[in-house]
Amino acid sequence: MNNSHQNGISPDRKEERTLDIVHRGLSRRYRAERRFRFYGIVAIVVSMIFLSLLFISIFGKGYSAFLQTFVKLDVFLDPEILDQQSLATADYQGLIKKSLRGMFPDVTGRKDKRLLYRIVSSGASFQLRDLVLTQPDVIGQTLPVWVPADDDVDMLMKGHVDRQVAEGERRLKDKQLAWIDQLIADGKIQKQFNTTFFSSGDSREPELAGIWGAAAGSFFTLIVTLLLSFPIGVAAAVYLEEFAPKNRWTDLIEVNINNLAAVPSIVFGLLGLAVFLNFFGLPRSAPVVGGLVLTLMTLPVIIIASRSALTAVPPSIREAALGVGASKMQMVAHHVLPLALPGMLTGTIIGMARALGETAPLLMIGMVAFIVDIPTGFTDPATALPVQIYLWADSPERAFVERTSAAIIVLLAFLIAMNAAAVILRKRYERRW
Amino acid sequence: MSPTILITILLALSTLGYYIGRRRALVVGHDSAGNNNLHSRPIYYGSLTALWCGIPALLLFGFWLVFESTFITHLVVSDLPEAMQKLPTAELNLLVNKIKNLVDGNIVAGAVEAEIQAAADQYRNLQATSHAALVVAAISVAILGLVVVRAKITPLLRARNRVEQIIQYMLIGCSTIAIFTTIGIVLSVLFESIRFFNAVPISEFLFGLEWSPQMAIREDQVGSSGAFGAIPVFIGTLLISAIAMCVAVPTGLMSAIYLSEYANKTFRAVAKPLIEILAGIPTVVYGFFAALTVAPFIRDTGDLLGLGVSSESALAAGAVMGIMIIPFVSSLSDDFINAVPQALRDGAYSLGATKSETIKKIILPAALPGIVGGVLLAVSRAIGETMIVVMAAGLAANLTLNPLEAVTTVTVQIVTLLVGDQEFDSPKTLAAFALGLLLFVVTLLLNIIALKVVRKYREQYE
Numbered sequence: 001m002n003n004s005h006q007n008g009i010s011p012d013r014k015e016e017r018t019l020d021i022v023h024r025g026l027s028r029r030y031r032a033e034r035r036f037r038f039y040g041i042v043a044i045v046v047s048m049i050f051l052s053l054l055f056i057s058i059f060g061k062g063y064s065a066f067l068q069t070f071v072k073l074d075v076f077l078d079p080e081i082l083d084q085q086s087l088a089t090a091d092y093q094g095l096i097k098k099s100l101r102g103m104f105p106d107v108t109g110r111k112d113k114r115l116l117y118r119i120v121s122s123g124a125s126f127q128l129r130d131l132v133l134t135q136p137d138v139i140g141q142t143l144p145v146w147v148p149a150d151d152d153v154d155m156l157m158k159g160h161v162d163r164q165v166a167e168g169e170r171r172l173k174d175k176q177l178a179w180i181d182q183l184i185a186d187g188k189i190q191k192q193f194n195t196t197f198f199s200s201g202d203s204r205e206p207e208l209a210g211i212w213g214a215a216a217g218s219f220f221t222l223i224v225t226l227l228l229s230f231p232i233g234v235a236a237a238v239y240l241e242e243f244a245p246k247n248r249w250t251d252l253i254e255v256n257i258n259n260l261a262a263v264p265s266i267v268f269g270l271l272g273l274a275v276f277l278n279f280f281g282l283p284r285s286a287p288v289v290g291g292l293v294l295t296l297m298t299l300p301v302i303i304i305a306s307r308s309a310l311t312a313v314p315p316s317i318r319e320a321a322l323g324v325g326a327s328k329m330q331m332v333a334h335h336v337l338p339l340a341l342p343g344m345l346t347g348t349i350i351g352m353a354r355a356l357g358e359t360a361p362l363l364m365i366g367m368v369a370f371i372v373d374i375p376t377g378f379t380d381p382a383t384a385l386p387v388q389i390y391l392w393a394d395s396p397e398r399a400f401v402e403r404t405s406a407a408i409i410v411l412l413a414f415l416i417a418m419n420a421a422a423v424i425l426r427k428r429y430e431r432r433w
Numbered sequence: 434m435s436p437t438i439l440i441t442i443l444l445a446l447s448t449l450g451y452y453i454g455r456r457r458a459l460v461v462g463h464d465s466a467g468n469n470n471l472h473s474r475p476i477y478y479g480s481l482t483a484l485w486c487g488i489p490a491l492l493l494f495g496f497w498l499v500f501e502s503t504f505i506t507h508l509v510v511s512d513l514p515e516a517m518q519k520l521p522t523a524e525l526n527l528l529v530n531k532i533k534n535l536v537d538g539n540i541v542a543g544a545v546e547a548e549i550q551a552a553a554d555q556y557r558n559l560q561a562t563s564h565a566a567l568v569v570a571a572i573s574v575a576i577l578g579l580v581v582v583r584a585k586i587t588p589l590l591r592a593r594n595r596v597e598q599i600i601q602y603m604l605i606g607c608s609t610i611a612i613f614t615t616i617g618i619v620l621s622v623l624f625e626s627i628r629f630f631n632a633v634p635i636s637e638f639l640f641g642l643e644w645s646p647q648m649a650i651r652e653d654q655v656g657s658s659g660a661f662g663a664i665p666v667f668i669g670t671l672l673i674s675a676i677a678m679c680v681a682v683p684t685g686l687m688s689a690i691y692l693s694e695y696a697n698k699t700f701r702a703v704a705k706p707l708i709e710i711l712a713g714i715p716t717v718v719y720g721f722f723a724a725l726t727v728a729p730f731i732r733d734t735g736d737l738l739g740l741g742v743s744s745e746s747a748l749a750a751g752a753v754m755g756i757m758i759i760p761f762v763s764s765l766s767d768d769f770i771n772a773v774p775q776a777l778r779d780g781a782y783s784l785g786a787t788k789s790e791t792i793k794k795i796i797l798p799a800a801l802p803g804i805v806g807g808v809l810l811a812v813s814r815a816i817g818e819t820m821i822v823v824m825a826a827g828l829a830a831n832l833t834l835n836p837l838e839a840v841t842t843v844t845v846q847i848v849t850l851l852v853g854d855q856e857f858d859s860p861k862t863l864a865a866f867a868l869g870l871l872l873f874v875v876t877l878l879l880n881i882i883a884l885k886v887v888r889k890y891r892e893q894y895e
Binding site: 024029030032033035036037038039041042043045046047048049050051053054057058061168170185231232233235236238239241243251252256257258259260262264265266267268271272273274276279281282296300303328329353354356357358359360364365368386387389390393401404405408409411412415419 | 499502543589591592597598600601604607608609610611612614615617618621622624684685686687688690691692694695704705708710711713714715716717718719721722724725726740754759760763771785787788789790792793795809812814816818819820823824841844847848851865866869872873876877880881883
């Protein structure tokens, strides 16, 4: 600019030149602006696409598991076989086989018969036994019973089996397909709501496998986590925020809590394995140990959330309490804590949601065991929902893919419910000072 | 008597103590004229009695439970025949296990020798004695506390201050759990790691190029010498983390920029929570997604392009892990971008800069240290992430930088080495703890650096 003046160029001309420079670059700069803006939209769209892909793929794979194929059998409850003395151990499998043979009288030959029997799940005989044990007066009648079909049949009915594949590479043989087609024509096979999935424990047979065992395990684990981490977390936060002097000791505690919040979860699993299982000799696979490990993991989250809830309470409340003669402890217990509690609860729910989805540390303490029974206490061997998902994801049967996805849907439903509860709680008790 | 019943009794005694203490205070507090001379309100006298009744007994109970088994085992072992006591430690441990199994009524393999049976009986007797002693001791401690405090109650007793003192100690105790957890982590991984490094030299672990932790069951087995060079495992971890960062950092950063600088309020209110849903999804779900949807997709695409992609590729695991980390990067970057003062933006606009120029030349440089800190935190999370890689990365330790091949990571190795039944003497299982120590140290260092950076620059404009 100085130069131009010295050279005696008129102000008019100078202004034009600057404008020229600006104009020359302008369209390029606007293009760059649009491009940059576009990248931003792309980034958001990409994240949204990932999110929707994840949900679509899981819902698409999983929704069908809520239905299960059942076969209608007319079972003659033969009084000769169902002897009153040994009702629990009678040959129910035989009854089912007999009724299957009755439906397809032209099936002969041992190989064909075995193929025929494979249409029905091995759990059918247990279902029949339970029926007879609860209502002994049905003996001697011919009852129509809906029994679960085998998982291969289930997959066929849900359209996951390609009939065009060569017979040798397919789990269902041509003969079985013909029988199933006949069953469909007779209306003796249909899909019904899958109650087994919600009411039973794990099983090697996909059509008998359910999430209730894992859900109970998760429940007990979370109860232990909640009972320990909430009081301890709140107490720690109260001490650090309200009572602690500022010295090296409390600094150390603070730094520690922040670091623990970032330690990988599997390291907590190693801690649980070495300390709780090997040193203290607590039982493997038990919700108690799982709860202890998850407590140590969620404590930092709860402490950090509780501290910010405490800082949000204005000092005037504290001063007022102290002013009317309350001791420091009374001020905290009667005034500050009740006001901060909703915030602390929100933090706790979020911590619990995280604990519910956690898998890695539970693998370390043996909660991956194959457990069929529903756990009834804190020391029973158990597994947890996310671990069950991990176990099923490893299973080779096609039907387990569907069940894994369905279990994920259930888990996500719980998580969304918990997070929604946290949001509602925050909204409801949100306070502006 | 089961522990639950004992605890119930102790709690009941404390409740009783509360009423006794309160009643006593009311009695001694009123003088003949009916004036109240108590230092504190009656509930504090009750609470003090209850605390002194319950806490010592519960502490005794806890310590007893922790040390009972060790103590009894020691007693039983010292009563074993000389020859058995002189067995090597490993065999002695087996014997002790056998005795404990007998005591628990579990099925024991092999014939049971008379000595062992006798030891098991002795163990059971000692256990019964110990339980009975515990019940007597705990209840007497509780009653003692109750009686002593009750006797001490006078109108001058500063009950409130004492109760508050006790509660404060309890609060301090709760906040030190974080420190004990850290100590526990360090000790538990350190001890086992030291045992591991006794068997495998530390230099071999850190610089060895081959990782195959299979140990021989028999001495003469072929190919039985396990190799514990962790370099391939590190490389695999770094490769997957790098891929994850390549996905997460640009996406997360750009969405943070768009949401904080360009988007209007309504769009932001919808998009931000949606992105944050990604953070709340359990990692096992991502693992399933990676293994069943992403990995086959990448493999099929690779086949179309004529590339040989293995079915468990580093790319699939890394990409999905990147998706998981997007919200982490974006919310941290968002914080730092918002922390840049408006005056800097206005200054740039007034000089005629476009929005993108302002962002690129002014805001990002100003927010950069914070963003770098956030990225470091994200890296440490990627390194420590377990389930995605367990489900979608391989098990074979390939020394490769090719993202289309299967690699293994530190966390995958820890899981595969420790899941299932293990003995704790073989280097195979101890190696998992060495890897755990390494993982802990590396992520801790990253976190400390990141937190330092974040803290330092977060206050820059305030």
